[in-house]
Amino acid sequence: MHTQCPHCQTIFRVTSAHLNIAQGHVRCSHCQHAFNATRHLLKQLPTPDVPEQFKIDEEEPSLSTDYNLPELLQEDIYQPRRNSxxxxxxxxxxxxxxxxxxxxxxxxxxxxxxxxxxxxxxxxxxxxxxxxLCTLPVTRDVDSFYIQEHIASVHPTLTNVIQFEVTFVNKAIFPQPYPDFSLTFEDSNGKPIAQRLFKPSEYLPTPPKPDQEIPPKAAIHFKLELMNIANLIEGNQIAQGYHFEFL
Structure with a gap:
């Protein structure tokens, strides 16, 4: 026969001798809960994997004078799984x-x-x-480049030459390759009338190495001279507007 502690659900093997002592009242050795073993007899054992069965102590539990309940020893044969x-x-x-x-x-x-x-x-x-010690792939965000300063003027000694001084900054949080950029001249209505594309090797004093990048927050300064553009010069002034765009 088997009985089950209603408190901790531990299952024990019992005999008629256990049930006759103290009118079937016993104490679970696992959780110390007192219960009536007769009322909690099992008709059959649960189906999950059952650990190896152990026999309860052969000696009959004795009823002491202070009416201590007989204790079912910890030779439990089955204990339901609990979520840990x-x-x-x-x-x-x-x-x-x-x-x-x-x-x-x-x-x-x-x-x-x-x-x-x-x-x-x-x-x-x-x-x-x-x-x-790994290397992150190269990534580019041209919107993170911005022109910090630019000055355009007619060359003081050369004819039909415009010179530019430009400083741009990489405001990204990551290094980036040097960008290409375009310089576009516009008429008074904002319509493009001339444009030129520049690669890093064309606008930098020294061409960058293939894997060279601009560190985050770094500023790059360069100078440009555009020749043979008399149609863009009026006296000592640049007649049309212009703008830079990173590519």
Whole structure:
């Protein structure tokens, strides 16, 4: 026969001798809960995996003078599984990490630049690569370049030459390759009348190396001279408007 503690659900093997003592009242050795073993007899054992059964002590429990209830020893044959909070927390964290990793991989596949340029994610990527000696892929955001200062004037000694002094800044939080840019002249109505594209090797005093980048917040200064543009000069002034655009 088997009885089950109603408090902790531990199952014990019992005999008629156990049930005859104290009118079937016993005390669970697992949780110390007192209960009537007769009322909680099991017709059959639960079906889940059952650990190896142990026999209860062969000696009959004795009823002491202070009416202590006979104690069912800890030779329990079955104890239902209980959810472990630590296990639940562990697997919850693992699941969260895996789900986050999968989401990052999917996002990286479709929009890697968004991750590399994200203001909260980028610093962590930089620290990771600093520790593990890796190199992040090159990313570009031309909107992060801005002209800090520009001066245009007619060359004081050369004929039909306009000179420019330009300073631009990489305001991104990540290094970027040197950008190309266009210089466009416009008439009084804002209509383009002349344009030229410049590569880094054309506007920098020394051409940059292939892997050379502009550090975050760094300022770059350069000078340009445009020749044979008499139609854009009127006296000592530039007759039309102009603007720069990074490409």
């Amino acid at each position: 909070w630590n296990a639940f927390l562990f697997w919850g964290v693992i699941t969260l990490i895996l789900a986050t990793t999968l989401a990052v991989q999917i996002f990286w596949f479709w929009q890697p630049d968004k991750i590399l340029q994200h203001p909260q994610i980028r610093p962590w990527l930089d620290r990771f690569c600093h520790v593990f």
